[in-house]
Amino acid sequence: MATARGDATDEMLMVRYQRGDREAFAELVRRHKTPIYNFVLRQVRQGNTAEDVTQDVFLRVVQNASEFKHEARFSTWVYTIARNLCVDHLRKQTHRRHPSLDQPITQNGEDSRPLVDHVADVHPRASVERTAVGGEVAGRILQAVEKLPEEQREVFLLREVANLPFKEIAEITGVGENTVKSRMRYALDRLQEALSDFEEYARALR
Amino acid sequence: MDCEKFDRIVLDLLYEELDELTSAAARRHMEHCARCRGIGSGLRATRQIGGLPLVEAPAGLEERILSAERNARAELSLRQRLGRSISVMAGYAMRPQLAMAALLLLMIGSSLLFLRAKPGARESVHVTERGVPESESETVTVVPMPAKARAGEPASEARPGLAEREGKREKSASGADEEQGFAAAPPPAAATPELAKGDDKVETKATGGAALEGDGGSGDDEYDQAMADYRAGRYGHAQKNFDSVANRGGGNAPTAELFAAQAIRNQSGCNAAAPRFESINSRHRGTNIGNEAAWQAGDCYRALGQQDNARRSYKQLVGVAGYDDRAQRALAALDEEPMAARKAPAKAAEPKGGAAAGAKQKAAPKAKPKPTTSDSF
Numbered sequence: 001m002a003t004a005r006g007d008a009t010d011e012m013l014m015v016r017y018q019r020g021d022r023e024a025f026a027e028l029v030r031r032h033k034t035p036i037y038n039f040v041l042r043q044v045r046q047g048n049t050a051e052d053v054t055q056d057v058f059l060r061v062v063q064n065a066s067e068f069k070h071e072a073r074f075s076t077w078v079y080t081i082a083r084n085l086c087v088d089h090l091r092k093q094t095h096r097r098h099p100s101l102d103q104p105i106t107q108n109g110e111d112s113r114p115l116v117d118h119v120a121d122v123h124p125r126a127s128v129e130r131t132a133v134g135g136e137v138a139g140r141i142l143q144a145v146e147k148l149p150e151e152q153r154e155v156f157l158l159r160e161v162a163n164l165p166f167k168e169i170a171e172i173t174g175v176g177e178n179t180v181k182s183r184m185r186y187a188l189d190r191l192q193e194a195l196s197d198f199e200e201y202a203r204a205l206r
Numbered sequence: 207m208d209c210e211k212f213d214r215i216v217l218d219l220l221y222e223e224l225d226e227l228t229s230a231a232a233r234r235h236m237e238h239c240a241r242c243r244g245i246g247s248g249l250r251a252t253r254q255i256g257g258l259p260l261v262e263a264p265a266g267l268e269e270r271i272l273s274a275e276r277n278a279r280a281e282l283s284l285r286q287r288l289g290r291s292i293s294v295m296a297g298y299a300m301r302p303q304l305a306m307a308a309l310l311l312l313m314i315g316s317s318l319l320f321l322r323a324k325p326g327a328r329e330s331v332h333v334t335e336r337g338v339p340e341s342e343s344e345t346v347t348v349v350p351m352p353a354k355a356r357a358g359e360p361a362s363e364a365r366p367g368l369a370e371r372e373g374k375r376e377k378s379a380s381g382a383d384e385e386q387g388f389a390a391a392p393p394p395a396a397a398t399p400e401l402a403k404g405d406d407k408v409e410t411k412a413t414g415g416a417a418l419e420g421d422g423g424s425g426d427d428e429y430d431q432a433m434a435d436y437r438a439g440r441y442g443h444a445q446k447n448f449d450s451v452a453n454r455g456g457g458n459a460p461t462a463e464l465f466a467a468q469a470i471r472n473q474s475g476c477n478a479a480a481p482r483f484e485s486i487n488s489r490h491r492g493t494n495i496g497n498e499a500a501w502q503a504g505d506c507y508r509a510l511g512q513q514d515n516a517r518r519s520y521k522q523l524v525g526v527a528g529y530d531d532r533a534q535r536a537l538a539a540l541d542e543e544p545m546a547a548r549k550a551p552a553k554a555a556e557p558k559g560g561a562a563a564g565a566k567q568k569a570a571p572k573a574k575p576k577p578t579t580s581d582s583f
Binding site for chain 1: 249268
């Protein structure tokens with residue numbers, strides 16, 4: 001009996017798409033567009049660019065669908081594509097100045113709020129535990145994340161945004177699992193320092 | 207668990223990637239270790255408070271992606287389309303149902319190899335004497351033969367397969383006629399007693415040529431009568447009829463000569479038979495009949511104590527196919543016989559001042575070697 005599309009794993013959907021089921025691909029897009037967009041956004045820091053790169057990620061999936069092996073994990077594959085596209089983009093932008101958190105983000109020419117405000121928006125589906133306690137905290141977090149070395153930042157984003165296990169992150173970044181954990185630990189220590197002034201944080205420690 | 211191990215697994219604990227057992231051990235350790243408890247709670251609080259909120263993807267992004275997908279599919283290169291088709295087919299090929307179906311077909315296919323025709327589908331199966339199906343080995347058909355073959359038909363033709371095969375056993379360059387004739391010869395009389403020296407049994411066998419004949423008959427009444435007499439132990443009559451057949455000539459003549467000599471041996475002993483065997487041997491030298499006559503002459507000489515003559519007869523058969531082993535063993539046995547045993551008959555036979563030949567005849571007047579079974583015929 002065929003599995004319902006909503007219950008099917010990513011890999012099953014990808015295999016169905018390989019056989020021509022375009023609805024399966026639409027389901028994959030629905031599932032992964034937001035985390036991929038967020039991962040890309042934290043890397044490239046520009047809304048429009050993040051949107052284009054996200055679209056490119058799914059385009060690569062379409063173009064290389066036949067190369068996907070059903071033994072592989074779809075999330076590993078798609079985030080590897082996303083990471084590579086981000087790296088390419090960042091290389092191209094090396095001569096440009098990094099945007100500030102206070103720099104307005106433009107999305108389809110309508111939104112002109114700064115990135116800090118974007119981040120401070122509480123996503124309706126985000127868990128309460130994972131919600132930043134306020135704009136100031138969120139800004140501090142983002143600043144801390146932005147200041148992270150690139151390899152620590154991507155590990156942090158893959159873990160926190162894409163919610164990937166350390167083993168998959170190791171595959172995507174091409175380093176050992178212990179190295180991944182070490183980078184994650186450094187990233188969390190930086191965040192800890194950034195949040196140490198906040199009373200809310202101090203309360204959570206108790 | 208110690209602090210060092212806790213440091214290694216603290217992130218796994220934080221993101222709940224530990225198994226139950228290790229997780230419980232880590233929590234127990236935290237209860238007793240203030241340092242590790244501080245690390246654990248600090249990381250947990252950082253994660254709770256500092257989690258990054260997700261930004262909703264732009265509203266039109268999904269539609270843009272799906273639209274790009276439609277365009278991209280239309281622009282796929284031939285190679286990519288082929289790759290996709292192969293991927294689809296491989297997807298089906300990897301299904302376990304297909305593997306099971308292939309296995310089933312393989313089993314059915316291989317079992318067809320073991321299917322045989324129903325027994326009894328053929329009216330009869332022709333086999334050789336050795337029980338091998340005729341079609342698998344030789345062209346010989348073993349079927350009941352009429353008591354009398356057609357008159358005038360050569361014995362060898364009555365059972366051509368046997369004659370042919372027996373002829374193959376001992377190839378002789380010039381004895382084809384005699385071979386066929388002898389192959390059709392009837393069996394000799396029952397085995398005669400063994401040689402007097404029990405331990406020195408000469409390996410002898412029932413005359414094979416005769417054994418091959420069975421009940422079929424030769425098609426020659428006189429020959430058949432002679433054979434009947436021979437079998438019945440009426441050696442006088444048998445010799446007379448065999449001699450008649452031999453004198454008449456024809457295909458059975460050489461065999462008849464040999465059986466006549468055997469009849470003489472069985473009736474009168476080796477003293478009278480040995481010259482006959484010698485005569486046959488000299489006239490048919492090199493043929494199966496000649497070789498058999500030489501062998502039986504050797505046996506007779508041995509029974510008579512004429513070791514030199516026996517050795518000469520056996521030596522003739524050294525190197526002859528079917529006789530070589532027997533001849534070698536007989537010669538070895540002759541060499542091993544103690545001198546006394548070789549001389550005793552001569553002394554006993556030699557009267558004081560009498561002729562040696564006459565004495566020898568007295569010494570072993572009725573000596574009969576065990577007739578050879580020679581299925582080498």
